[in-house]
Every structure is written in structure tokens, then in C-alpha cells.
């Protein structure tokens with residue numbers, strides 16, 4: 001089972017061979033190669049021996065005349081599926097990441113298929129490091145039982161990894177050598193078939209490890225763009241008459257994923273890549289959860305976002321593939337009904353949301369791509385590793401083609417897991433799209449609904465006890481003019497709340513005493529308007545957070561008790577364990593926010609203010625007769641991912 005409570009790290013010769021240490025000069029040449037300096041080995045400029053087959057393969061795949069392009073182009077790229085976090089200014093001189101990732105392969109988390117513990121493992125590594133015979137390390141591993149039962153034989157993940165590597169080398173000329181060649185250091189990464197989150201001990205699937213020590217800024221991988229799945233490849237494969245120009249990228253690539261995996265299967269050019277893509281129940285994003293698992297998330301805003309996404313995917317499926325005008329009816333040979341099922345559609349979107357990479361600034365602009373091998377890298381919120389794309393070739397010969405490239409964000413020790421950031425994602429987002437959440441996530445937030453229906457004359461008349469606000473119409477107009485809704489969801493972070501929320505509330509809490517006859521547009525809402533206004537603003541956030549907390553049927557303490565009972569907790573399914581941890585973390589965050597707000601109110605001396613005007617508001621609830629049309633902040637983000645239809 002993929003999600004194992006006793007994780008095993010399986011490695012294969014192709015995956016982990018500890019090569020001879022390259023000479024320091026060669027190492028440096030390799031390290032600095034991407035920075036534009038000419039590569040030197042032993043003080044002399046490298047004289048390339050006859051190119052290896054990778055070069056020949058590459059040339060065979062290169063269109064005639066394509067090698068003539070001249071300038072080096074560096075493209076900023078983005079992951080998401082994997083969204084891109086812009087790199088910080090480059091640091092020099094290596095060094096470690098400032099914060100530990102929460103998921104990694106640590107020696108203490110490895111078990112060796114029932115034999116050989118931590119000490120044996122470390123010893124194996126050390127011994128293997130001193131011997132450069134190809135295959136020697138794997139032999140050692142086998143001898144020590146470190147490849148799992150039956151010496152790793154019969155582990156289909158190992159053979160799938162090996163097949164992917166051969167395919168990348170043969171078809172893409174990708175450099176994955178496990179030992180040094182003509183001045184080029186061995187490929188720095190190795191695939192681990194199983195990694196675990198060290199805090200929760202949950203499986204994080206495959207991951208990439210440092211095969212050797214890596215320096216900050218090292219080039220870690222290069223994958224030609226023409227091995228990736230994109231809208232272009234989908235249209236080429238499935239026909240431009242079926243996937244018309246301008247079709248949404250997610251939809252096009254989803255169709256190709258189904259085509260390659262289910263229709264073509266072993267005959268697919270991408271079969272080796274398909275072979276390492278996980279099943280839905282190995283990823284478990286919430287939009288694939290059954291209702292009984294979603295019930296464990298009751299009270300969390302992630303439920304609304306999940307439901308929206310489920311609806312959205314169903315509609316997209318029906319619109320594109322179903323009905324008399326759908327692709328299945330129009331092109332039954334290319335889109336056979338037995339393969340273009342909703343179940344396979346869900347799988348394709350699980351792949352897209354959890355591993356597609358948004359490449360920015362390619363020659364043709366921004367593109368979504370499924371990038372083999374690069375998508376084996378797990379996420380750390382603390383990683384600053386960045387992927388970008390560039391025209392391939394070295395400083396002298398440019399091929400005109402593009403490739404996806406990843407640089408190290410810091411130094412890595414041998415065997416450390418290499419991470420990338422999928423972007424500044426909250427746990428709700430991670431759970432919804434990637435099927436996991438982090439115990440330590442500086443970008444975690446909970447959407448809090450702050451809904452203040454302006455007390456217009458109409459509203460006051462329709463709601464007994466609601467007093468009319470003389471500024472209500474002006475507030476509505478002002479909101480309209482700045483493009484804001486009346487009811488707003490704000491992400492509430494552990495250590496801050498958005499400026500927009502304060503601005504919105506300051507406006508909504510304005511009274512004639514605050515305006516003194518001046519128009520509302522004359523005020524700067526990024527600053528405190530008056531003590532009374534600020535007091536009611538903070539009180540309204542308190543009320544909204546309390547309201548959100550009240551939506552959960554269980555308390556944080558209930559959840560903590562469930563998690564603490566390890567024996568019981570283990571009996572829960574993966575989804576249910578994720579749900580309980582997630583809802584507890586959301587409550588914690590909200591409670592911390594409450595405490596911080598109350599402290600702020602006290603510190604600012606606002607606790608003595610007259611709060612009567614905050615009381616009459618309709619915080620956290622919508623007045624009768626109003627329907628909530630607004631999207632949550634999370635839904636809003638999804639919309640921006642480029643799926644083409646409305647959520648509601």
C-alpha cells in the first residue's frame with residue numbers, strides 16, 4: 001500500500017549509486033556551469049570528447065535548422081498544480097535552509113524491510129560512498145536487505161522508476177548518469193519510491209533525493225519541453241479538429257492523459273511516464289473523497305471549496321465529452337466511451353492539480369505542462385528551489401528548443417530529500433488539490449467570512465430590530481466603485497490578517513460622527529479612522545472568527561484527544577486522519593487569532609470604547625432575504641487557476 005505507516009525506502013542501482021567524488025575542480029565546474037561561466041576542468045577549458053548517445057539522440061530529435069538560434073534565454077517558470085514561488089536573491093556560498101521541511105527522508109524514518117536498521121543503513125551508505133563500481137551500491141543494499149523483502153525484486157515501483165529513467169535518457173537525451181563522465185559530475189538526484197512526513201509519519205509517495213552532496217545553485221535537472229504533456233502535444237495527439245485552438249489547457253491535457261494511460265497504454269510514447277503516475281487513492285485530494293470522509297471536515301471552509309470543485313469538474317466533463325455534441329459522440333474512435341469515463345477524468349485532474357507545472361515566459365508565453373521526473377519532487381513550504389525554462393544547448397550551441405530546468409535552493413547532504421515549493425499554499429488548498437496538509441505551514445490560513453450587509457432602508461424595513469445606517473447607500477456605492485463585494489471572505493493567517501479586511505471593515509463601520517459630513521471616499525482606510533471605529537472593526541473580526549469556530553461540531557480538544565489515541569487513530573483511513581488533523585489545525589489557528597485580537601484590543605486601550613455600533617451589525621451571517629453569492633477566498637484562487645467555468 002502506498003500510504004504506509006512503516007515506510008520503506010526502496011532504492012535501485014539506477015536510483016541510488018554513490019559515485020566517486022569528482023575532483024573539486026570538476027565539481028566546481030559542474031556547480032557553476034549554469035551561471036554562465038565556461039566550464040573548466042582542472043584549470044583547462046573542457047574539451048568535449050565525442051558526445052555520448054544523449055547528444056546523438058537529442059540531435060536526432062532536433063528539427064533541421066533548429067540549432068541556429070543564438071541568444072541564451074532564461075525563463076521564469078511556475079509550478080501548479082505546482083505554482084511558482086519567485087526565487088529570493090541568490091545566496092552565495094551554500095548553506096542550509098533556515099527552516100526544516102516537514103517531510104523528508106531521514107535515516108530515522110527508514111525501515112529496511114524488516115532487516116537492517118538505521119545504523120546498518122548509515123554504514124551501508126558510508127561503505128558505498130567509497131566504492132565507485134557501478135552497481136556495487138545496489139549489491140550492498142541487497143546483501144543487507146535494504147531493498148526490502150526479496151532483495152527489492154517484485155517491487156513494481158522500482159522497475160517503473162528504472163523504466164522512466166531509461167526513457168528519459170533514450171528519448172529525451174536527459175542526463176541522468178550515475179557516474180561522472182568527461183568532466184560532468186554524476187546526476188545529482190535519485191528517485192526514492194517512498195518518503196514520509198516526519199511529523200505525521202504519513203507517506204508522501206515518491207520523492208527525489210540527493211545522490212551526492214549538492215551545492216546551492218547547482219543545476220539539478222534538465223527536461224526537454226518536447227517530452228512534456230501540454231495543450232500543444234494534446235492537440236497533436238488527439239487532433240486539432242477535436243481539441244480546437246484556444247481550448248482550456250487543463251481540459252486538453254486531461255484528454256491526453258486519459259488517451260496515453262487508458263487508450264494507448266503500453267503502446268503510448270509516454271508509457272514509462274504513465275507508469276510512475278500515482279492512482280487517485282495514492283494522492284487523495286478532497287475533491288475525490290467520498291461524502292463520509294468529507295463529513296469529517298464539517299465546519300471547515302474546505303468543504304465548500306471541495307463541493308464547488310466537484311461540481312465544476314462534473315460540468316466540464318459533461319460539456320466537453322458528454323451529450324450529442326461531446327467528443328465521445330463526435331469522435332468515438334479517438335475518444336472511446338469506455339476510457340473517457342468520469343472516473344478517469346477525475347484521475348486526470350488529480351494528476352493535473354497535484355503535479356502540472358505552470359511554465360511562465362516561454363517563447364510562446366505561459367503554458368501548463370506535465371513535466372516527467374520534475375514532478376517527482378515533493379513540496380516544502382520552506383523550500384526556495386525554483387524551476388525555470390530556457391533554450392537548450394550550451395553557451396556555444398543553442399538548439400532553439402526549450403527545456404525545463406531546476407536549480408538547488410541550498411546545499412543538500414547526500415541522501416537528503418530535495419524539495420521545491422509549490423507556492424505559498426494554505427493547508428486547505430493543499431488538501432483540496434494535493435491530498436496532504438502540513439503540520440508546519442507558514443502560509444496556512446483559514447477563510448473567515450466577514451459579511452456586513454449595509455443596513456439600507458430596505459434591509460432595515462425587512463428585518464425587525466435592524467436600524468437603518470444613514471451611510472448605507474454611500475457605502476454600497478463606494479464598495480462598488482472599488483470593486484468589492486458586500487460580503488467578503490478573508491484568509492485569516494496565524495500571525496496576521498489581511499490589510500484589505502481591515503480596510504473593508506473600517507469603511508463598513510463608519511458613522512456620521514466619523515465622517516463629519518465628508519464623503520466616504522475622502523478617507524484613508526489603511527489607517528485607523530477613530531478609536532471607536534477601530535474598536536468596532538476589531539470586535540467585528542472577533543465576532544466573525546468566533547462564528548467560524550462555532551461551525552465546527554467538535555472542539556479542538558476533542559480532536560487532540562482523537563489524535564492522541566494512536567491505536568484508535570491508526571484505524572481511521574488516510575482521508576479521515578488528514579481531516580481530523582486539518583480541522584484541529586484550523587481551530588488552533590482561529591483560536592490564536594482570537595487571542596491576538598483580544599490582546600490587541602486591550603493593548604490599544606480599545607476595550608473601554610463604546611461598541612454599540614459593532615453590535616448592530618450582521619457579522620458572519622447574511623441578513624434574511626440575501627443569498628450568499630460570493631466565492632470563498634479559496635474558490636477565488638481556484639478560479640484564477642484557469643478553469644473556465646463559474647463555480648456556482
Ligand SMILES: C[S@@+](CC[C@H](N)C(=O)[O-])C[C@H]1O[C@@H](n2cnc3c(N)ncnc32)[C@H](O)[C@@H]1O
Pocket residue numbers: 082102103197203204205206207276277278282283354355375376377378379380433434435436437
Ligand atoms: C508533484 S507530486 C510529487 C511526487 C509524488 N510524491 C509522487 O509520488 O509522485 C505531488 C504529490 O506528492 C505528495 N506530496 C508532495 N509533497 C508532500 C508533502 N510535503 N507531504 C505529503 N505529501 C506530499 C502529494 O501526494 C502530492 O499530491
